[in-house]
Amino acid sequence: KRVLLLGGVHSAQSDDIFLFAPKGSVIDKKIKLFSLYSEGQGDKGLDRNTELAQAVHCANKSKELGVDLIHAHSVDPFLGLTPFLNIPSIFTFYSNPTTAGKILSDIASPYVTFTFLSKSHRQSFPWIKEANVIYFGVNPNNYPFNAQKNDYLAFVGSVSDKKGVLEAIEIAQKTKIKLKIAAKIK
Numbered sequence: 001k002r003v004l005l006l007g008g009v010h011s012a013q014s015d016d017i018f019l020f021a022p023k024g025s026v027i028d029k030k031i032k033l034f035s036l037y038s039e040g041q042g043d044k045g046l047d048r049n050t051e052l053a054q055a056v057h058c059a060n061k062s063k064e065l066g067v068d069l070i071h072a073h074s075v076d077p078f079l080g081l082t083p084f085l086n087i088p089s090i091f092t093f094y095s096n097p098t099t100a101g102k103i104l105s106d107i108a109s110p111y112v113t114f115t116f117l118s119k120s121h122r123q124s125f126p127w128i129k130e131a132n133v134i135y136f137g138v139n140p141n142n143y144p145f146n147a148q149k150n151d152y153l154a155f156v157g158s159v160s161d162k163k164g165v166l167e168a169i170e171i172a173q174k175t176k177i178k179l180k181i182a183a184k185i186k
Contacts, residue, residue: 018065020058034061052077059085076101082109090115092134097124152178159185 019027023035034057055078062070062085070087072078074094079101082089091108092115095101105114105128114131116122122133153175155168165183172179 016065018061018067020054020061048077051075054078055081062087076104079104079108079112082112083107085109086111089113092117093121093125102127152180155179155181155183157183159183 017031018034019025019031020034021027023033025033025035027033055072055075058070058072058075058078059081067087070078070085070089072089072091074092076095076098078089079091086109088111089109090113091105094117102125105125114125114128115134116125116131117134117136119133122131125131153168153172155165157163157165159165159181163183165181168179168181
């Protein structure tokens with residue numbers, strides 16, 4: 001099996017794994033990297049032309065490489081190309097629902113399987129009839145709910161304007177509750 005990944009890395013059982021990501025991405029030695037850009041584009045603001053270029057590059061290369069499966073990570077324009085590929089694909093949503101995203105998911109190939117990272121996020125896309133929830137690397141059963149409260153708020157995530165760290169700081173300031181931040185700085 002040959003697997004092509006667009007925009008993310010995960011474990012896969014495959015003879016060949018191809019990743020489309022920026023040059024210099026830190027990846028396993030077994031994964032072959034294809035780069036359209038020399039650096040990540042995500043924190044530069046959403047640019048639909050950049051996303052489209054990445055999706056077209058991935059689609060063209062997937063045909064050339066003869067891949068058996070494509071896993072696209074929230075690169076919405078890729079959905080519009082799937083009817084022309086006839087390659088089974090997994091599409092994992094990270095984004096918020098949009099009208100354009102709905103249109104693209106409506107025209108996606110029947111070869112596409114949709115996945116979400118949480119039940120809550122899944123519910124934001126009611127027009128997608130069939131989808132799976134696959135939690136992102138953390139088994140919630142390993143972290144049981146604890147009703148005992150601590151005297152602080154916590155933020156865990158990336159420091160990015162899209163991830164809510166500024167809102168967490170604002171909430172902490174308004175409530176006068178200490179905030180602990182565990183985050184990757186991009």
